[in-house]
Amino acid sequence: MKLESVKLACFSPTGTTKAVVQGIAYGINPGTVELIDITTPDARKQPLQTSENELLVIGVPVYMGRVPALLNEWLNVIQAHNTPTVCVVVYGNRVYDDALLELKNTVTECGCIPVACAAYIGEHSFSNSETPTAEGRPDEDDLHHAEAFGQKIREKLQSVSSISQISDVNVPGTYPYGGVTELWTVDFIAVSDECSQCGTCAEVCPVGAADAENSRLIDIEKCITCCACIKSCPQNARSMKPGMVKDASVRLHTLYNQRKEPEFFI
Structure with a gap:
């Protein structure tokens, strides 16, 4: 065909x-x-x-x-x-x-x-x-x-x-x-003083969880923990806070490195 x-x-x-x-x-x-x-x-x-x-x-x-x-x-x-x-x-x-x-x-x-x-x-x-x-x-x-x-x-x-x-x-x-479809509702994103309020985080967020005018405001009910805002930040001003998401990143790195x-x- x-x-x-x-x-x-x-x-x-x-x-x-x-x-x-x-x-x-x-x-x-x-x-x-x-x-x-x-x-x-x-x-x-x-x-x-x-x-x-x-x-x-x-x-x-x-x-x-x-x-x-x-x-x-x-x-x-x-x-x-x-x-x-x-x-x-x-x-x-x-x-x-x-x-x-x-x-x-x-x-x-x-x-x-x-x-x-x-x-x-x-x-x-x-x-x-x-x-x-x-x-x-x-x-x-x-x-x-x-x-x-x-x-x-x-x-x-x-x-x-x-x-x-x-x-x-x-x-x-x-x-x-099987599997779990319910995602975590967790406050896990830290924003440092390097943030210039450029708005990139809001542009890349797939669910509108990042505020376009104040990047420190994150709607954790909407957030799907995709980390697009962290990986896309041009100032590297966003990172994971200590807690369940950071702990999960350690487990993944340890258990699934092959x-x-x-x-x-x-």
């Missing part, structure tokens, strides 16, 4: 998921690529519409072994019509548990036809210079893998004349899904 275009849809507070789906698109090498970044709240107000004449590559990070709960509303109203779809999850070198199966099942119910699925590794949200976990990933090897995966997707689609000839893709996971590799299912 011939692809007219590729749509990339991703939620990527720290850029890791975005880098992976773009690497996959590079391997697919279509004529037209449209990036739909749903990281900001305003971007998630617009429902996604796709058709069977385009390929959808959708990527999300793994939160505690699951698809982030805040994406459920946007994912569940995707308007697809037998759209060939690639499901991608990106996790911080721990486990991806049922997240890939959850994403695959969710988009299938919206009219997507999964043709390939994959799990990639990205630097963990809690990773920092003192306790790094999967630092710098996706790295060059990961992106080469993503490109090769994209080439396999293209070859698979070119080998059939219609989407009806695509067989189901089996991925790891169990249903009912490199894991991407997996794909096609």
Whole structure:
């Protein structure tokens, strides 16, 4: 079958998921690529519409072994019509548990036809210079893998004349899904005197938890502990306070320091 275009849809507070789906698109090498970044709240107000004449590559990070709960509303109203779809999850070198199966099942119910699925590794949200976990990933090897995966997707689609000839893709996971979807409500971000009130933290926050006029104000009820504001601060004025998030970063660094590799299912 011939692809007219590729749509990339991703939620990527720290850029890791975005880098992976773009690497996959590079391997697919279509004529037209449209990036739909749903990281900001305003971007998630617009429902996604796709058709069977385009390929959808959708990527999300793994939160505690699951698809982030805040994406459920946007994912569940995707308007697809037998759209060939690639499901991608990106996790911080721990486990991806049922997240890939959850994403695959969710988009299938919206009219997507999964043709390939994959799990990639990205630097963990809690990773920092003192306790790094999967630092710098996706790295060059990961992106080469993503490109090769994209080439396999293209070859698979070119080998059939219609989407009806695509067989189901089996991925790891169990249903009912395990894991915890409720995120921590915790005051964990310290802001130093180096803060210049530039507003970058508010711009990158995917849930509007950082105040645009006073960066020291953080709505901990909204915060999803993605650490985008910490990693994006141009003055390095934001860091983790002592407490449960910092303790978790130490555990991750200690227990999950052995490199894991991407997996794909096609």
